[in-house]
Amino acid sequence: MLGLYMKSTVFRECIRYCVPSVLGMLGLSCYILADTFFIANGIGTDGLAALNLALPVYSLIHGVGLMLGVGGATQFSIRKSRVGAEANSRAFTHTIIIAALFAVVFVSAGMFLSAPITHLLGADAAVFQMSKTYLQMLLLGSPAFILNEVILSFVRNDGSPHLSMAAMAGGSVSNILLDYIFIFPLQMGIFGAVLATCIAPVISLGILTIHFLRGKNSFYPAREALEGQLMKGIAAGGLPSLVTELSGGVVMTVFNQIVLQLCGNIGVAAYGVVANLSLVVIAMYTGVGQGIQPIVSQNCGVGNLKHAKSALRFAVWFTVILSVCIYGGVFIGCDWIINIFNSERDPELHRIAAAGLKIYFTGGIFAGCNVVLASYFAAAERPRPGNIVSLLRGFVLILPFALILSRIGGMAGLWASFPVAEGVTLIAGWMLYIHEKGKTAP
Numbered sequence: 001m002l003g004l005y006m007k008s009t010v011f012r013e014c015i016r017y018c019v020p021s022v023l024g025m026l027g028l029s030c031y032i033l034a035d036t037f038f039i040a041n042g043i044g045t046d047g048l049a050a051l052n053l054a055l056p057v058y059s060l061i062h063g064v065g066l067m068l069g070v071g072g073a074t075q076f077s078i079r080k081s082r083v084g085a086e087a088n089s090r091a092f093t094h095t096i097i098i099a100a101l102f103a104v105v106f107v108s109a110g111m112f113l114s115a116p117i118t119h120l121l122g123a124d125a126a127v128f129q130m131s132k133t134y135l136q137m138l139l140l141g142s143p144a145f146i147l148n149e150v151i152l153s154f155v156r157n158d159g160s161p162h163l164s165m166a167a168m169a170g171g172s173v174s175n176i177l178l179d180y181i182f183i184f185p186l187q188m189g190i191f192g193a194v195l196a197t198c199i200a201p202v203i204s205l206g207i208l209t210i211h212f213l214r215g216k217n218s219f220y221p222a223r224e225a226l227e228g229q230l231m232k233g234i235a236a237g238g239l240p241s242l243v244t245e246l247s248g249g250v251v252m253t254v255f256n257q258i259v260l261q262l263c264g265n266i267g268v269a270a271y272g273v274v275a276n277l278s279l280v281v282i283a284m285y286t287g288v289g290q291g292i293q294p295i296v297s298q299n300c301g302v303g304n305l306k307h308a309k310s311a312l313r314f315a316v317w318f319t320v321i322l323s324v325c326i327y328g329g330v331f332i333g334c335d336w337i338i339n340i341f342n343s344e345r346d347p348e349l350h351r352i353a354a355a356g357l358k359i360y361f362t363g364g365i366f367a368g369c370n371v372v373l374a375s376y377f378a379a380a381e382r383p384r385p386g387n388i389v390s391l392l393r394g395f396v397l398i399l400p401f402a403l404i405l406s407r408i409g410g411m412a413g414l415w416a417s418f419p420v421a422e423g424v425t426l427i428a429g430w431m432l433y434i435h436e437k438g439k440t441a442p
Contacts, residue, residue, distance in 0.1 A: 010295070010307050014314040018291030020165035021156065022322075025287035027172040029280040034176045036276070039193050042183035043130075047190055050130035053121045057135050058197075061106060061142045063245030065149030068099050070293065071238025073153035074379050075230060076219060077297035089222040092154060094230050096221055099150055103143040110139025130190040137191070141198035148201035148208075154219055155211045157294040163211055171204030236383035240374040240390040244286065247394025248279065254399055258406050258414055263352060267411065270352035273338055274360050274415075281326055281361070285368040288315050288322070289375025296379035312376050319368035330361050356415045363419025366426045367393070373429045377436075385432040392428055397421040 039047045072095030079091055109117065114136035123131040138145075148171070156164040175196050182192025211217055252275055259267040292311045299307040330337065338353045339345070370393050377386030398421040405413035405420065 010310040011314060013295050014292060014311055014318070017156070017161045017294055018288055018315070018318060020161040021291035022284050022287035024165035024168035025283040025290070026280065027169045029283035033276055033280065035179060035193065035197065038176075038179040038183050039190070043190060043193070046127050047130060047193070050123070050127045050134055050190055051193070053118070053123050053127065053131045054134040054138060056121065057117070057138055059245050059248065061138060061145050062149070063242040064102050065099075065146040066245055067238030067242035068095050068102070068146065068234065069149040069151075069153030069238065070241045070290065070375075070378065071095070071234040071236065072098075072150060073157040074237040074293060074297050074381070075233050076154060077157045077294050077379075078301040078381060089220050090224050090227070090230065091234070092219040093221050093224045094227065095150055095154075095234055097226070098231060098234060099146045100143075103146055106139045106142035106146075110136050110142070114139065133190055134194045137194040137198055141194075141201075144198065144201040144205065148204050151205060151208050153290070155208055155217075156290070157297070158211065158216070158218055160211050160216065161291070161294075163208065167204040167207040170207045171200040174203040175200035233381070233383075236387075237378045237381070239383060240378050240386045241286070243387065243390035243394045244282070244371065244374070247390075247398075248282070250395065251398055251402075254402060255414065258402060259411070262406065262411055262414070266346065266348050267352055269342075269346075270349045270356060273342070273349075273353040274356045277330070277337065277357070278360070281364060282367065282371065284322065284326075285319060285371040286375075288319055288368070289372050291315070292372070293375055293379040296376055297381075300380045308380060312372070315372045315376070316369055319372050320365055323365040323368050326364055327361050330357050334358065352411060355412065359412060359415035360418050363422040366419060366422035370422055370425050370429055373426075373433065377432075382436055385429075385436055388432060389425060389429045393422055393425040397424055 036051065039051050072091055075094075076091040114132055118128060118132040118135055121131065121135075148167075152164050152167060155167075178196035178199055179193060182188040182196050186192060188195070255271055255275070256268055259271045263270070292315045295311040296308045299305070299311070334354050334357050335350075337357065338350050342349050342353070370389055374386040374389040377383065377389065398417060401417040401421045402414055405417045407413070409416065
């Protein structure tokens, strides 16, 4: 039975889309780690503080790009399978228009509101100018970030997942190289760091133009009358991606405050080890969800619910196997992982981080399945249950569990709040899936 499934068209399609998507997201998350590494070592503590203060703005821009990319590409795939080429340009054009509106807002904020926003984020006199520089450049570069996410998703859904992966990898590698060049040889400081980050999506977009130069694109901008229902569908379908992106920043802020009360700055540094690795792992799970999205959307578009459910089963098993491998790597390589960030070899930091890694990442399987389930609902045009799953794991459960369990069990309770919240979310998500099936949903 397993052998027949592995030879099936759905299995081959899932491999074709999921593996490049996971590798691309892995590269994207790793360049964020590299960004942090170069700033910490080339600019110092103030530079790292300035970066951390500006990261919520990056999360917002990146989240909006993901929302429009995933939501727009979902509509593109569904409409393409139902009514053909005319719908391709309609979905793409609407997505570009919404992206342009967000870009105008972000660029305007960068031009006129960067100083107030920097104050609002808590920058003091020591890091204000660096924070303002980094934040302002991010806002001014937002059109490239958003457009890159949109084109990546559409190219992936247009039958070129490997090119999409190559574009993400190219942007990531360029960011790492330019970070080093701008910060060390050219001594451009924080401006060099953010300039390298803003150039990365431009490099990625340059690679994506290959899809158009080859004439393989079935989507293009066109003069279209705006449809409110389509714009609503784009936003609703991509909302889980936005929630996932934003929730990480909110959770990190709350966890930092709890850890400060429990262990002080050394605890925050230890949490940084766990949080950085968590960003990489969640990005890989997001890659699995993005990988099955074209398959689910296309099959739902033509009413082939059996293949859509087969894609979900593949994603769940893929995520389970991936999570077991990740936890095994974390457990075995715990000391090595901590030492990358613990250059001073502080024994207390090592103790706290080691316990955190081993407890926190027991929730990996639950988290991965939740991300995949939310992506599946969105791809199948069932945004409501997808949004519920995203909100439960992103805000509704993790924050109260963190506050309650940290009071009961200290740091061990705080680490346990992640697997507990993700586990409860998975139960709720599975009940939603059963409920949707009862309404003839895929």
